[in-house]
Amino acid sequence: MAINIVLAILVTSLATYISRFLGVITSKKIKENSKIFKWFNCLAYSTLSALLARIIIFPAGALAEVDYFIRFIVVITCLTIFLIAKKNFVYPTVLSALLLAFLSYNF
Amino acid sequence: MNIKYFLKGFFCIKSADSPAIALFASFVAIGALFKSIGLNIQESIFSTFLTYALPGSLIMAESLIVGASLLNIFLAVWLVNARLYPMTVSLFPLLTHKNQPKLKYYLACHFIAVSAWLIMKKNYRSIERKYRLDYWIGVGAANLSVAISATAFGFFIADYLNKDMMVGLAIVNPVYFTCVMVGAMKTIQMSLAVILGSVLGISFYFVSPEWCILLGGFTAGTLAFFIGEMNGN
Numbered sequence: 001m002a003i004n005i006v007l008a009i010l011v012t013s014l015a016t017y018i019s020r021f022l023g024v025i026t027s028k029k030i031k032e033n034s035k036i037f038k039w040f041n042c043l044a045y046s047t048l049s050a051l052l053a054r055i056i057i058f059p060a061g062a063l064a065e066v067d068y069f070i071r072f073i074v075v076i077t078c079l080t081i082f083l084i085a086k087k088n089f090v091y092p093t094v095l096s097a098l099l100l101a102f103l104s105y106n107f
Numbered sequence: 108m109n110i111k112y113f114l115k116g117f118f119c120i121k122s123a124d125s126p127a128i129a130l131f132a133s134f135v136a137i138g139a140l141f142k143s144i145g146l147n148i149q150e151s152i153f154s155t156f157l158t159y160a161l162p163g164s165l166i167m168a169e170s171l172i173v174g175a176s177l178l179n180i181f182l183a184v185w186l187v188n189a190r191l192y193p194m195t196v197s198l199f200p201l202l203t204h205k206n207q208p209k210l211k212y213y214l215a216c217h218f219i220a221v222s223a224w225l226i227m228k229k230n231y232r233s234i235e236r237k238y239r240l241d242y243w244i245g246v247g248a249a250n251l252s253v254a255i256s257a258t259a260f261g262f263f264i265a266d267y268l269n270k271d272m273m274v275g276l277a278i279v280n281p282v283y284f285t286c287v288m289v290g291a292m293k294t295i296q297m298s299l300a301v302i303l304g305s306v307l308g309i310s311f312y313f314v315s316p317e318w319c320i321l322l323g324g325f326t327a328g329t330l331a332f333f334i335g336e337m338n339g340n
Binding site: 005006007008009010011012013014015016017018019020021022023024026027028030031032035037038039040041042043044045046047048049050051052053054055056057058059060061062063065066071074075078079082083087088089090092093094096097098100101102104105 | 125136140159162171189192300323335
């Protein structure tokens with residue numbers, strides 16, 4: 001391994017904390033019922049969605065080894081179950097692991 | 108620190124729609140990954156404790172494998188975790204109160220991660236403003252504890268996990284949060300933010316894989332905001 005692991009951990013943490021820290025500073029000037037607050041709320045949900053879409057379609061790590069069609073089937077199936085089961089979170093999450101492990105084992 | 112509100116926040120982790128399962132599964136996968144790339148148990152726990160943001164940890168792990176430079180790691184992690192900035196700005200104005208010491212906000216912001224953030228967004232109205240920060244610290248501490256225990260657990264069971272199980276663990280988190288995002292689509296603004304965010308996030312990937320989350324998220328969120336405002340939300 002070329003670089004020191006502890007240093008890599010510290011750098012990763014620092015790069016992560018910066019966004020949280022700047023967020024607190026910006027928050028001081030923003031009122032709860034202002035338009036800017038609403039705009040940031042939209043930004044928070046849209047960046048999260050962008051990240052999720054990226055993880056599902058262009059994943060890193062273990063997920064990258066599964067065919068994208070299989071990942072797609074799992075996500076759509078679980079989302080359908082979530083909507084049918086009146087927005088219960090437990091069924092789709094537990095099922096997603098089992099279904100993907102099964103499909104990945106067999107195909 | 109008001110202990111009663113701290114505990115009230117802490118035990119939110121037990122609720123039915125809690126992110127605990129998804130959080131646990133994904134950090135078990137991270138713990139196992141850390142072991143496989145050569146971190147020891149202290150380093151693995153230290154990493155989750157200090158970073159506590161999954162995509163960043165994943166990037167760190169991949170960078171260690173390919174031997175990327177520290178500057179590369181910094182930039183890549185910063186870009187993928189920059190979403191924490193709008194998340195903080197859309198949460199902390201709800202928690203401020205003049206009786207809370209300033210330093211506490213800078214420590215409490217470490218708990219910003221999607222799981223705790225969602226619990227807080229859902230529950231803040233039911234908590235008196237004065238105690239919201241204490242409640243938030245409780246929620247955050249519970250989620251971080253789950254993440255740390257899961258990392259340690261994953262590290263120890265790594266040898267018993269095969270490739271298919273790892274893949275199964277890795278999908279739980281994205282599926283859980285996809286469900287949460289779809290569940291949040293209650294207004295025009297929220298629905299557009301989620302749908303456009305996904306579509307543009309992917310579209311921008313073809314322009315720049317590093318910048319796609321930020322560029323896609325920013326464009327989508329801004330569009331959603333203005334379209335929502337024009338249509339009375």
